[in-house]
Amino acid sequence: MERDIDTLEKIVRMDQRSGLGRRVAAELRAYWEGLRRGRALPMRSDVDPRGIERALEYAFILERVAPGMGRFRLAGMHLNDLMGMEVRGMPLTAFFAPPARKRIAEATEAVFQGPSVAELVLSSESGIGKPPLTARLILLPLRSDLGDVTRVLGCLVAEGENIGRTPRRFEVEGADIQQVVTGMPTPSELPKPVSPEVLGFAEEAAPRFGVPPRKAPEAPRAAVPAGLATRSPEERRAMFRVVKSEE
Numbered sequence: 001m002e003r004d005i006d007t008l009e010k011i012v013r014m015d016q017r018s019g020l021g022r023r024v025a026a027e028l029r030a031y032w033e034g035l036r037r038g039r040a041l042p043m044r045s046d047v048d049p050r051g052i053e054r055a056l057e058y059a060f061i062l063e064r065v066a067p068g069m070g071r072f073r074l075a076g077m078h079l080n081d082l083m084g085m086e087v088r089g090m091p092l093t094a095f096f097a098p099p100a101r102k103r104i105a106e107a108t109e110a111v112f113q114g115p116s117v118a119e120l121v122l123s124s125e126s127g128i129g130k131p132p133l134t135a136r137l138i139l140l141p142l143r144s145d146l147g148d149v150t151r152v153l154g155c156l157v158a159e160g161e162n163i164g165r166t167p168r169r170f171e172v173e174g175a176d177i178q179q180v181v182t183g184m185p186t187p188s189e190l191p192k193p194v195s196p197e198v199l200g201f202a203e204e205a206a207p208r209f210g211v212p213p214r215k216a217p218e219a220p221r222a223a224v225p226a227g228l229a230t231r232s233p234e235e236r237r238a239m240f241r242v243v244k245s246e247e
Contacts, residue, residue: 020157020159021134021135021136021157021158021159022136024054024055024058024136024155024157025119025136025138025155025157027052027054027055028052028055028059028138028140028153028154028155029117029138029140031051031052031055032140032153035047040115040180041115041141041142041143041149041180042142042143043142043143043144043145044061044142044143044144044145044151045145046142047061047142047153055155056076057076057077057078058076058078058079058155058156058157059074059075059076059153059154059155060072060073060074060075060076060079060153060154060155060156061073061074061075061142061151061152061153061154062092062108062139062151062152062154063150063151064112064149064150064151064152065091067109068105068106068108068109069091069092069093069105069108070091070092070108070112070152071089071090071091071092072087072088072089072090072091072092073088073151074088075087075088076155078156078157078158079095079156081163081166082095082156082158082163082166082167082168083095083166083167083168084166084167085166085167092104092108093105094167094169095156095168095169095170096169096170096171096172097125097169097170097171099171100170100171100172103172103175104120104172107120107139107172107175107177108139108152110177111139111140111141111152111177112141112149112150112152113149114141114177114179114180115141115149115179115180116141116177116178116179116180117138117139117140117141117177117178117180118137118138118139118175118176118177118178119136119137119138119139119175119176120136120137120138120139120172120173120174120175120176121134121135121136121172121173121174121175122134122135122136122137122158122170122171122172122173123135123170123171123173124158124160124168124169124170124171125168125169125170125171128165129164129165130164130165130168131160131161131162131164132160133158133159133160133163133164133168133170134158134159134160135156135157135158135159135170136155136156136157137154137155137156138154138155139152139154140152140153140154141180158170
């Protein structure tokens with residue numbers, strides 16, 4: 001995990017002013033986690049717009065075209081509104097002021113190479129006709145159909161009185177980059193337990209609270225006349241006689 005100095009304090013201050021960006025980013029992160037299904041990363045083909053309806057206008061798909069550079073394959077209307085034009089085909093760095101572009105490129109490359117999840121807190125440049133804006137950006141790695149990590153599912157949510165004069169560009173106030181940890185298999189993917197009796201490795205149950213386990217009752221044995229077991233075969237034969245029935 002990599003955190004900038006004072007990142008958490010900046011995130012808290014931003015979130016105290018508004019919560020839309022935090023909520024949308026959390027919903028998208030939860031959707032992405034659900035797509036993993038115990039895998040390290042979901043596939044690009046797993047993403048269904050119907051699953052992120054409430055985040056759709058803020059969401060986007062990036063494609064890696066060069067180290068540190070991702071361009072928009074798909075983008076919601078909110079991103080078009082911030083730029084005042086269609087952003088499909090543009091690089092993600094187009095949303096950032098020149099001093100911040102190196103930093104966003106490093107974060108983007110960390111997402112592809114980690115793979116990692118990056119969440120950034122942003123603020124806009126302000127000026128005439130451009131009221132202050134805060135924003136939240138999240139980048140979630142995806143595998144392409146070829147299996148390589150060259151796609152990103154993300155969202156960018158800007159908040160303020162209004163967007164104002166476009167295009168709007170941002171500075172990076174704080175960044176949180178976390179390397180992806182392989183998820184645990186879901187219960188449906190775990191092998192079903194096999195009864196020890198089936199495997200032939202069943203053990204007697206341990207006694208509870210010092211009480212010894214009950215033993216199975218032994219089968220009754222045939223009664224043996226007293227002293228018979230100690231006699232010789234000749235003596236035992238002499239004790240028996242043949243009885244003939246008369247016709």
